[in-house]
Amino acid sequence: QVQLVESGGGLVQAGGSLRLSCAASGRTFSSHSMGWFRQAPGKEREFVAAISGSGGTSYFADSVKGRFTISRDNTKNTVYLQMNSLEPEDTAVYYCSARYGSNSWAYWGQGTQVTVSS
Secondary structure (H helix, E strand, C coil): CCCEEEECCEEEECCCCEEEEEEECCCCHHHEEEEEEEECCCCCCEEEEEECCCCCCEEECCCCCCCEEEEEECCCCEEEEEECCCCHHHCEEEEEEEEECCCCCCEECCCEEEEEEC
């Protein structure tokens, strides 16, 4: 069982930056890929970024490539999402998720709100 707690959301002006953190419980953190998803009002949840257990491989949605980076510190059981050049379209609740191997994204945090004002 993996429990996830996100933090770092808030209100920022367009062009600004935020760093989200997701702290995970459990002793198998490095065995899990970690991902960030987001859900805007009236829209479905969408993939933002993911990183492998070792941190050696990462993936991004086209909409955030070049602006967002994902990283993890396995000694702290924490994954980060650094968001730069934020746009109003990035406004959403951001969720952290974990999966083991190629299984589905089975574990989810409670979400953290990110609001980007124009």
